[in-house]
Amino acid sequence: MTPPTTPPVKELRCHFCEGPVDVPQRGWTLGRKAYCSAHHILEDSDPWVNGQSAIDYAETLHHMDPSDLIHWPWKAMNELAGPLAPGRLTYIAAFPGGGKTSFLTHCLYWWLTKGKTVTYLPLESDPGEVFVRLACLEVGASADEALSFRLAERKATGDREAIILHDELTVAYRLFRDKRALLEQLRISRIEALTVRSFVKEVAIAQAMESDLIVVDHVDHVETEAGEFGSEIQTSNALQSEALKAAKRLNIPIVLATQLNSSRTGNDRLAHYRPPSTDWLYNKGKKEQMAANIIGLSRAMKPGIDPNWLSEVRAGVRPISDVVHDNRMAVTGMKLRYGGAAKERTSLLAYERGRITDLDAADQRETLASRHGVLLGSPSERRRAS
Structure with a gap:
């Protein structure tokens, strides 16, 4: 009687050089790519495998339906910064009282009406x-x-x-x-300060909820937990890095509000009404490194302001209310990684009766011209104005 034979084991071939796998791979499982001892170091770093994965992602972005993107509520914002893209961080920056929370609440309201699921961390409110x-x-x-x-x-x-x-x-x-659907779409966190651990937990909850995006208002409310980091700036650095990792891992956008500091403007009383600079950000270097977009919010000055009035406001002999437009919010592309010519461009929004809306084109042109010291009208009108 002929004894049964054991079926031959299929010879493993190195995924990189196609030579025989001469050393059994520790923990190798069916379906896992095998490498010979000379190329085992390339596991998880194989340029062919990683290149194919990167092309898959590029094609996913290329074929993404606009209806699946998360847009801003305003035409001016979409033209300035484009829609919110998955895997990217966007910062919304303003001075205290500069409109961050109002801006984000309008966005939140819009996204909910579009059926988006949002995890919202309102660290400045309940x-x-x-x-x-x-x-x-x-x-x-x-x-x-x-x-x-x-x-x-x-x-x-x-x-x-x-x-x-x-x-x-x-x-x-x-x-x-x-x-019920609205309440299931929106999860409002109750944490009062960010630590790395608490943020990681909030991200895990967002993942379980299958959130379409995460919004933090604002990301500078940091605390250092025992055994984590030595200072608030180190905690802030770690939080920015964790946010970008989370955006990429969950493949969703994350929006982080952040504060501008008056002390970094030389305490200029009119800094709140000028296009903001990234130099005014807390932890500027890390945020610029992590961000796809940094959008600055400010108020706009009234058209046709006498330059002498501005000097008087800076000197403290004239109230700011004399030169500031009550119903205008300016949005500036402080950093737009993919913005091209739009970088540092400013658009205006109307802010009336508690609502932020797109501004009439002619009104926007006039107010922006005044903001940049440009006189409009015919040559004779410009001479009279000057």
Whole structure:
């Protein structure tokens, strides 16, 4: 009787040189690419394998449907910076009180209406305040009026407009409560300060929720946990790096609000109303390194301001309110990795009755011209103005 024979084992070939695999690979499993002892060091670094993976990603970007991208609520912003792309960090920078939270709340409201799932870390406010802002956008009320209780006080005096807005907000909260889909789309974190550990946990929760993007307002609220890092700047560095890793790993955009510092402007009283500079950022070098885009927010000055008035404002003998436009928000491409000629360009948005909207083209042109000291009109009109 002939004994049964063992089926021959298929000879493994090196994925790089196609020679025989002369040394068994530790932990080798079926389907894993094998390498000979001379080229085993190339495992996970094989240029052919990595190149194929990179081309797959490039083709994914090439064939991405515009409807799958996350756009800004405003035409001016989409033209300036383009939509939010997966795997990239975008910073929104402004001085304290410069409109970061209002800007991001408008974005949040827009993204939710488009069916996006968002993980939101509002480190400067609590979840209740976020819903106050969303409700105000729903009915066209000023969030500042509602949160400062001025709206309630106006209602108590019998102000007809305040009574109507107060009643509409009551309805908005009731509708929010009943919208299960909305509440499942939006997760508002309750953490009060960022540590590397807490941020990693929030990213894991976002991944479990299959969030379309993560928003942090703002990323400079850092704390150092025992055993982590020696200083806040080291913690900040680690957080920026973790954010970029998370964006790439989850293949989603992450938006980080960050603060500009007046002390870095030489305490210029008009710095809040000029195109912002990355030199004014906290931890500037790391953020510039990590960011695909840094968008600066500022207020705009009124058209046709007398230059002497600006000198008087800087000297403190004239109030800033004399030169500042109440209803304009300027957005500047401080850094646009793929912006080309759009870098350092500024666009304007209208900010009225608690809502941010695109600005009429003619009005935008006039205000921007004034911002840059350009006189519009015919030659005779420009001579008279000068």
